[in-house]
Amino acid sequence: MLDLAHQLSQHELAPHSRESDDHEPLLDEHGHVHVLPQSARAVRAIAEAGFFSTVFDEARGGLRLPHALHAGAMGLLMAGNMGMASYVLLTVGNARLIVNFGSDAQIEAFADPQIRGHTMGTMCLSEPHAGSSLAEIRTRAEPDGQDGLGARFRISGHKMWISGGDQDITANIVHLVLAKTAGADGKLIPGTRGISLFIVPKILPDGAANDVSVAGLNHKMGQRAMPNCALNFGEGRERPLGRAGALGWLVGEIGQGLPQMFQMMNEARVAVGLSGSVLAARGYELSLAYAKERIQGRSAGGVGGEQVAIIDHPDVRRMLLSQKAISEGALALTLYCARLLDEEQAAAQETEREAASILLGLLTPVAKSWPAEWAQKSLHQALQIFGGAGYTRDVEVEMLCRDNRLNPIHEGTTGIHGIDLVMRKIRRDRGRAFALLQEKVGVTRTRAAGRSEMDAGAGAVGEAFRHLAVCVDRLISEQDERRLLANASLFLDALGHGIVGWLWLDQAIACHQAIEAGAGQEDLSFYSGKLRAFNYFAETELPCVALWTTHVNAMRDEAASMRVEEF
DSSP states (O other): OHHHHHHHIIIIIGGGHHHHHHSOOEEOTTSOEEOOHHHHHHHHHHHHTTTTTTTSOGGGTOOOOOHHHHHHHHHHHHHHOHHHHHHHHHHHHHHHHHHHHSOHHHIIIIIHHHHTTSSEEEEEOOOTTTTTOGGGOOOEEEEEEEETTEEEEEEEEEEEEEETSSOSSSSOEEEEEEEEOBOTTSSBOOTTTTEEEEEEESBOTTSOBOSEEEEEEOOOSSOTTSOEEEEEESOSSSOGGGSSSEEEEEOSSTTOHHHHHHHHHHHHHHHHHHHHHHHHHHHHHHHHHHHHHOBOSOOTTOOSSOOOBGGGSHHHHHHHHHHHHHHHHHHHHHHHHHHHHHHHHHOSSHHHHHHHHHHHHHHHHHHHHHHHHHHHHHHHHHHHHHGGGGGSTTSHHHHHHHHHHTTTTTTSOHHHHHHIIIIIIITTTTTHHHHHHHHHHHHHHHHHTTOGGGHHHHHHHHHHHHHHHHHHHHHHHOOOHHHHHHHHHHHHHHHHHHHHHHHHHHHHHHHHHHHHTTOOHHHHHHHHHHHHHHHHIIIIITHHHHHHHHHHHTTOOTTTTOOGGGO
8 A cells, every 4th residue: 555655656646746836726717626637637546546445444445444554655645746635635534524423325425425536525614704713603504404315404604725625626526514503593603502514515416516616716835736715605606406505414413513523623633744744754855865966065174175965064964864853753743643543443442442542632733733843844954955956946845845834724723732732632631641641651661771772862751751741730730821821832842842752762662673683784774864863853852842841831921911012
């Protein structure tokens, strides 16, 4: 499966990644969106290879592929062209939600075509006025009877930032739309209690067009291959069954829209982190290849003589090693979350499944935000190695920097996930999930004990988690919510560093074991390179945890208490 994903990425996606960036999707005068023909062919090739179905049960045409392996394959596709891989991620997430919460008739009508790759899927949450404040959405759902697909509603409203909201790759698109129903007084139920989830297809089961239209395209700085749309539902351009309003079918029960959608949202969040990881890894590989071939300057301490490849310069090696430590650490984090999803669903014991679920809940905001944020630092170093060529469009790293800059915003900004981490994942469960994480870290440190060459790195991991534990207690005890919110993002960074350091330690143990078992020369370089990256992260990045947690413990609020006039 990984070989197949690699071949698709190399031969079907990567060759037109620059062209799909230069030639964005177009909205014609009839309201139809057109993508680059090569992009359409690439998505169809992915579908023919079966990547839309792999994680589903055999009864649905799938292989029940472990999520960790599916994530690895998706990472390879992302490295070739982020936009093309996004069609898979959104469609698989859409279909999984319908399979888990929809009726048999809804699964057959709307999930199965997506699993076969014949139809694409979206998630329609945000609105122009609301953004991430989903409690404020105004899209309305009015009851419209019952049919073989369940409770039918008329959907009217406006959705913004809809990735893949329209395209000409497939004839149909299945939109999962959050909308509010009205109370007894006819007014929309306030807050999140009135939010329900509806299946709203572009083309109805009878072949007629639904009342869904594209209001415009959002022209993004990166990830341009996939269209990003403003969608209007129920404008009256089409009148299915003779009435205005887009036809939609309720998923599950009224008022359960957000709990249902969180399944897709959380999967998408880990996918965003995976995207940052692989974009950073791609930047690292490109800058490494360039550093080996670019001749400039002479060796340190040398006088005269031939010029050398820039990889011979210590500062270039520092930037390369930093990229390796960040990108491979971020990959470890996101793939570990995919493994937790497997354990949550398939571990042998209920206690194991529960533990995986608790850990995944804690790690999700970190796995979304840390790779996205730190990939940008990694890509900054990749671009720096290219020098003047790096900021020109002749070099791919320039595009990768723009592509990744969307990730700290996608699926909730870093600030929102910092708040979620502190207010929900730490305070609401009184540190229970963090305690479970500490146990995992303790097991890894015990495995590293007795290996003198790992004492310093294992000690750095232990010291980082000692500071994090004190910080967690401080976050739980603090009563001033304004101070908590002011320090949430910094705590997210600190916890992310600690977790990545722990996962690097776990990899380092495996590398030492492989070397002791007699790895061949080529493998030896692979393992020793990873050990170098672990030592670098432990020496250079993990000490930041002490500084950041000290700041959080002080509950400083210089910014939060600053008067607007002082800005």
